[in-house]
Structures are given as C-alpha cells and as structure tokens.
Amino acid sequence: MKKCNIGCIGCGVMGGALIRAIAKVVPASDIYLFDTDAAKMESLAKELGANTAKNGCDVATKADYLLLAVKPAYVDSVLADITAVVPQNEMPLFVSIAAGVKLEKLKKAALTKARFVRLMPNIPALVGEAMIALTHESDVSADEVAEVKELLSKAGSVECVPENLMDCVTGVSGSGPAYGFVFIEALADAAVKLGMPRKQAYVYAAQTLKGAAAMVLETGKHPAALKDDVCSPGGTTIAGVAALEEYGFRHAVIQAAVAATERSAELGKK
Missing domain, CATH: 3.40.50.720 (NAD(P)-binding Rossmann-like Domain)
Structure with a gap:
C-alpha cells in the first residue's frame, strides 16, 4: 500500500x-x-x-x-x-x-x-x-x-x-455478535445445568457456533440443508430443533434484528 x-x-x-x-x-x-x-x-x-x-x-x-x-x-x-x-x-x-x-x-x-x-x-x-x-x-x-x-x-x-x-446491516451484523453471545451463554448455561463445568461449557458452546458458521461460509450450502444433514429421523438433534421452534427461537432472532434496524433508522433521523 x-x-x-x-x-x-x-x-x-x-x-x-x-x-x-x-x-x-x-x-x-x-x-x-x-x-x-x-x-x-x-x-x-x-x-x-x-x-x-x-x-x-x-x-x-x-x-x-x-x-x-x-x-x-x-x-x-x-x-x-x-x-x-x-x-x-x-x-x-x-x-x-x-x-x-x-x-x-x-x-x-x-x-x-x-x-x-x-x-x-x-x-x-x-x-x-x-x-x-x-x-x-x-x-x-x-x-x-x-x-x-x-x-x-x-x-x-x-x-x-x-x-x-x-440500517439492515446494523441490525444483522453490527448488532449480531451480541445475539451470538446471548446464544452461547444460554447454550453454556444448559451445559452447566446438565453437569458440565462452566469454563468447559463456554468452550463447547463457542466452538460449536464457530464451527457452524465456518460450515456455512466454506461449504456454500444453505443453512437449512446443513441443518437437515444433521437431523436424523427420530434423533437427538431434531428433538432439540423442534424445541427451538416450539419456543419461538427463529421469531425472536428475526425480531431482534428488526428492532436493531429500526433503532438505527431512528438514530439517523436525529
């Protein structure tokens, strides 16, 4: 340069x-x-x-x-x-x-x-x-x-x-890491509840999310296809995914990004 x-x-x-x-x-x-x-x-x-x-x-x-x-x-x-x-x-x-x-x-x-x-x-x-x-x-x-x-x-x-x-970028990637941190913390809390030591739980949760993100970026496959690949019929993963859907996980993520985007637009008008 x-x-x-x-x-x-x-x-x-x-x-x-x-x-x-x-x-x-x-x-x-x-x-x-x-x-x-x-x-x-x-x-x-x-x-x-x-x-x-x-x-x-x-x-x-x-x-x-x-x-x-x-x-x-x-x-x-x-x-x-x-x-x-x-x-x-x-x-x-x-x-x-x-x-x-x-x-x-x-x-x-x-x-x-x-x-x-x-x-x-x-x-x-x-x-x-x-x-x-x-x-x-x-x-x-x-x-x-x-x-x-x-x-x-x-x-x-x-x-x-x-x-x-x-404004959309602000809601998705600008604020997105915070959503990821909340997810990692929640997944680690689940691990602790199930008996895993706290320090180890954070490593497992964070590396799992990092690996999932790398698969999306490196394979070019649709996230839904990657999800389908690991959801065996009657298996553990589909049971967990079904629970996420039951408790509104997908909707909560969408609304978080929308709320942050709207706030960015509000800041731009001041």
Missing part, C-alpha cells in the same frame, strides 16, 4: 479495534490519535507506538484518511470544528462509523467541504473476524475505496453495499 497518514478521532472499543487492525497495514508512526479521554488516547498510542494529537483539527491536518469513531450525537460538533479550521483542499477522506448517520447528514455537517466513506463494522474486529459494510459518496474514487478496504483488511471481511442497506 502507498504511504499515507491515518487519523482517528475516538479511541473507544470500536475505534480502537479498527486502528489496531490498521496498524498491521501501515506503520504506527503514520497513525495520529485523538480522544477527549486523554488517558484512553495515551494508552492506545503507547500500545501501538502511534502519535497523539492536541485536538480533532490537529488530526485532520495530518491525515490522508480520518477514521471518525465518535458517537452519533457528537458527529456534528466534531465536523463543525474541523471544517471551521481546515481548508477544503487539505481535508482528509473521512471514514465514519457513527451508527445511523447517513452520508447526506455527514456532508451537511461538514458544510459540503469534505468527502465521506461510511462503515458499519462489528466487534469481532477485535480478533480480525469482523464483517464490515462500506458505502461511500459518488465522488470517492475507486482507488480510494480500494485503499480503505486494504486498510481494514486485517479487521475482517469488507463488502460494499448501497446505503439503503446500512
């Missing part, structure tokens, strides 16, 4: 996860961090060997690509501060992970002086297994999109989607 400087405003869990991944692609000496929580910023900078900045404007003047990893409520003020100081011809390409905040709103907050890529990552970026959706303005070039995807390559898989799917 060609040499470029990377900025990050917001060193929280997701911002930190993505910057740690980016630090595996570009030298940490080319990364500039800012967070209003100075201790958090200093800790991440020390961990990576990255640079710290005085404020968001300082980051923006140094960066070619700027990861905007602040909460949606702070996006307007951060962009207003930057656009008031940084000339348009010196603006970095902003890469926003603010949930629900659409490109149009980002552009308006920046007084149309900046260009934007919008991401919806998820927390498995911490272990390099994220599913990251990317959408962008029409004036962002194909080369720039390719560079953003390369920067994120160590965080997980990156796919471009139309912006009208970003």
Whole structure:
C-alpha cells in the first residue's frame, strides 16, 4: 500500500479495534490519535507506538484518511470544528462509523467541504473476524475505496453495499455478535445445568457456533440443508430443533434484528 497518514478521532472499543487492525497495514508512526479521554488516547498510542494529537483539527491536518469513531450525537460538533479550521483542499477522506448517520447528514455537517466513506463494522474486529459494510459518496474514487478496504483488511471481511442497506446491516451484523453471545451463554448455561463445568461449557458452546458458521461460509450450502444433514429421523438433534421452534427461537432472532434496524433508522433521523 502507498504511504499515507491515518487519523482517528475516538479511541473507544470500536475505534480502537479498527486502528489496531490498521496498524498491521501501515506503520504506527503514520497513525495520529485523538480522544477527549486523554488517558484512553495515551494508552492506545503507547500500545501501538502511534502519535497523539492536541485536538480533532490537529488530526485532520495530518491525515490522508480520518477514521471518525465518535458517537452519533457528537458527529456534528466534531465536523463543525474541523471544517471551521481546515481548508477544503487539505481535508482528509473521512471514514465514519457513527451508527445511523447517513452520508447526506455527514456532508451537511461538514458544510459540503469534505468527502465521506461510511462503515458499519462489528466487534469481532477485535480478533480480525469482523464483517464490515462500506458505502461511500459518488465522488470517492475507486482507488480510494480500494485503499480503505486494504486498510481494514486485517479487521475482517469488507463488502460494499448501497446505503439503503446500512440500517439492515446494523441490525444483522453490527448488532449480531451480541445475539451470538446471548446464544452461547444460554447454550453454556444448559451445559452447566446438565453437569458440565462452566469454563468447559463456554468452550463447547463457542466452538460449536464457530464451527457452524465456518460450515456455512466454506461449504456454500444453505443453512437449512446443513441443518437437515444433521437431523436424523427420530434423533437427538431434531428433538432439540423442534424445541427451538416450539419456543419461538427463529421469531425472536428475526425480531431482534428488526428492532436493531429500526433503532438505527431512528438514530439517523436525529
């Protein structure tokens, strides 16, 4: 990848996860961090060997690509501060992970002086297994999109989607790991109830879900076909699947994703 400087405003869990991944692609000496929580910023900078900045404007003047990893409520003020100081011809390409905040709103907050890529990552970026959706303005070039995807390559898989799917992505993959954690915890609780030690139960439950996901991705088979393959007539697995259906498991998962999607859309209107 060609040499470029990377900025990050917001060193929280997701911002930190993505910057740690980016630090595996570009030298940490080319990364500039800012967070209003100075201790958090200093800790991440020390961990990576990255640079710290005085404020968001300082980051923006140094960066070619700027990861905007602040909460949606702070996006307007951060962009207003930057656009008031940084000339348009010196603006970095902003890469926003603010949930629900659409490109149009980002552009308006920046007084149309900046260009934007919008991401919806998820927390498995911490272990390099994220599913990251990317959408962008029409004036962002194909080369720039390719560079953003390369920067994120160590965080997980990156796919471009139309912006009208970003709320859906938020409900499915953005929030999806939490649904998986709940399932793993419940399966482990069942194992403990049935006599398995707690620590061992978490390993069995987590590895089982990991293996099932790998089969879907690697075989290309429909999940229903994979389920059918392991449900022998009158067997143990079909008995368990029938219980899931009886207690509304499938409906609960669908409604969870719908609720998260609707919340993402609500955030985008504020």
